[in-house]
Amino acid sequence: MxxxxxxxxxxxxxxxxxxxxxxxxxxxxxxxxxxxxxAHVSWEFLTEFQEGQIEGGIFPYIISTLYIIFITILIATPIGIFSAIYLVEYAKPGKIVRIIRFATESLAGIPSIVFGLFGLIFFVTMLGFRWSMLSGALTLSIMVLPTVVRTTEESLKAVPNIYREGSLGLGASKLRTIRKVILPSALPGILTAVILSIGRIIGETAAVFLTAGTAKALPKSIMDGGRTLSVHMYYLAKEGISMDKAYATATVLILVVIVINFIANKLASRLNKKNS
Amino acid sequence: MNNMKITVKDLNLYYGDFQALKNINIDIEERKITALIGPSGCGKSTFIKTLNRMNDLIEGVKIDGNVMLDGEDIYKDVDVIKLRKRVGMVFQKPNPFPMSVYDNVAYGPRSHGVKKKSILDEIVEKSLRSAAIWDEAKDRLKKNALGFSGGQQQRLCIARALAVEPEVLLMDEPTSALDPIATGRIEELTEDLKKEYTIVIVTHSMQQAGRISDKTAFFLLGDLIEMGDTKKIFSNPDDKRTEDYITGRFG
Incomplete structure (x- = not known):
């Protein structure tokens, strides 16, 4: 005892x-x-910038970051969700599904710099998108896709089968069952997928500076290059330009992450409340 | 001669290599309650699911034979969506969708193209009344259905099934997850419902079959052993195995 x-x-x-x-x-x-x-985060630091001035504020980098997050999520979420729906609801278990699963899992394990190189060769050079928000977002989309697919898959699988039976038993079509019953129940999980993806996008440097470039200007269109906060931080620290500015940028980055997570959580709990 | 709603001829069902139903022949009478009894694994739940093709959802199921609904073969002549509209189902575990009571009941009609609010309102009220849950539900129509008790949820599921105006109602052990009082209410309800609907009910409880059904079919290991008037099956069965099961010698 x-x-x-x-x-x-x-x-x-x-x-x-x-x-x-x-x-x-x-x-x-x-x-x-x-x-x-x-101590180094000031209103000027957040809002001011001079074209080509690395010492100035970080306003364009905040915008670039949000810009890239937005486009990436716009591209990756629908594709990821639809793939997950196919895998869970339509595909017959067998060889093809195994191959797709294996591919997504392998994709998730590849270092981001490899995605960066691919994006540089394919989007930037071959398709001629140059260093741009678009090239960056497309590259990051491929990178976060496995996360979106796997997380959405898990949340779809967690929807009790009795809901499917109930809906189909009433003579509802499969598509309607998915749209009206399964997806709403899986929504909180899908939102988690989006949050995780945003986290990866914000933290990414290698894949971003190879495809979106390091331009110090405010991106005015999807074809303009720009640098994200993480890339900027990397330069500030690596080139020894200003450690103070690097910490200040990191502080802003952390705040951005916290705010995004907070919003997503609020959204998730509101959806949950509606659902249960 | 009574009207036969469903006629099953030489039905065989296989899960891969395993034969779950062997040469089943059953006639199901219109506006009567037919109870399917038998020990676990005897094929009664499998059988009831062939009547609205819910077995289609399961991988590796093969079916031969005929299931005729009003003379039409449901595996050949009838579209599965139209079939399930005509043959509704209530499941073992209450499965209201995680949405409001109103939306649950309106789900079926909406799936079949009813859009007008006034018509939906009418259907919802009528269905909830028929399922004897209107009094409890009328002030909570906009509330989430998962807030109901198990028995209320099951009656809500019955209302949901009735909302598409089916002709046949299949009930797969509808009271197995409920307490005796909730069970009693569902049993009373089936008595009312058989005035308008043909009911097939799978049940584990022989008392329940005896209380509510007009006809009883006894399944054992995938065979239909015996079917007939409930009174006769329970008092004077033809087959020794039926008698043994009913008197509780096994099962």
Whole structure:
């Protein structure tokens, strides 16, 4: 009895310690970055910029980041969701499905720089899209597609089969069943897929600077290049231009991520409430 | 001579190599309650699903024989969507959709092209009344259906099935997940419903079959052993195996 208690307590200690380490590192990084950066974040830093001036504000980079997120999600989500619907609702289990699954899983494991090189050769050069928001977004779309497909697949599979039976049993068509019953139930999961994708897009540097370029200007159209916050940060730190500015940019980046996640969570819980 | 709503001839059903139904011949009378009884795995649930082709959803199912609804072969002459509109189903586990009570009941009619609000309102009220849940539901039409109790959910599912105005109602162990009081209400309800609908019910409970059904069919290991008037099956069955099952010697 005593022995059991001892090992129980040890286990508990280990679990608590692990949680503290995980949470602790995260908080430490956040505090470190923000405390170093927040002093340099000013209204001017956020809104001002001079064409070609790396020392100035980061306004164009914020816009580039949001721009690329928006287009990528616009391209990747419908394709990813439709593929997942095909895989879960239509495809007969067999060789083709196995091949598609294997392909998406492999795709997810490829380092982002490889996607960057592919985008550089295919979108930037061969299709002649140059370094642009479009090239960047297309490349990132391919990169986040596996995440969208897998996460959506899981949420579709989690929809209880009795809903499908109920709908089909009423004489509803398969398409209607998917649109009216299955997709609404799977929506929170699909939203998770989008949030995860946004996270990957924001954090990406290698694939972005190879395809969207590092232009220091505000992108005025989808065919203009631009640099995202992450790419900008990479340059600030690597070239030793200004560590202060790098931390300030990181602070803004963290805030952007927090705001996006907050909005997505609010949206998810609202959808959940409507559904249950 | 009573009217036969459904006539099943020489029906065989296979899951891959396994034969789940063997040469079934059954006539189902119009506006009567037909109960299907038998031990687990005897094929009664499989059989009821052949009547509205829900088995189509399962991979590797092969069916031969004829299932005639009003003289038309449902596997050859009838479009599956139209078939399921005519032959509705209530499932073992209450399965209201995660949407409002109103939308649940209106789901079927909307699927079949009814758009007008006034008509939908009418259908919803009528169906909920027929399923004896109007009093509980009328103030909660816009509320989510998952907030109902299990018994209420099952009656809501019956209302949902009735909303497409089926001719036949299939019930696959509709009370197995419910408490005795909720079960009693569903049983009462079936008595009312048989005035307008032909009902086929799968049940694990022989008492239930005895209480509510007019005809009883006894299945064992994929065979239909015996079918006849419920009174006769329960008091004086022809087959020894039926008697053994009913008296509780196995199952």
């Amino acid at each position: 005593k022995k059991r208690n001892l090992s129980d307590n040890f286990m508990k200690l280990f679990i608590i310690l692990s949680s503290i380490i995980t949470l602790g590192t995260m908080i430490w990084i956040l505090i470190y970055v923000i405390s170093n950066g927040i």
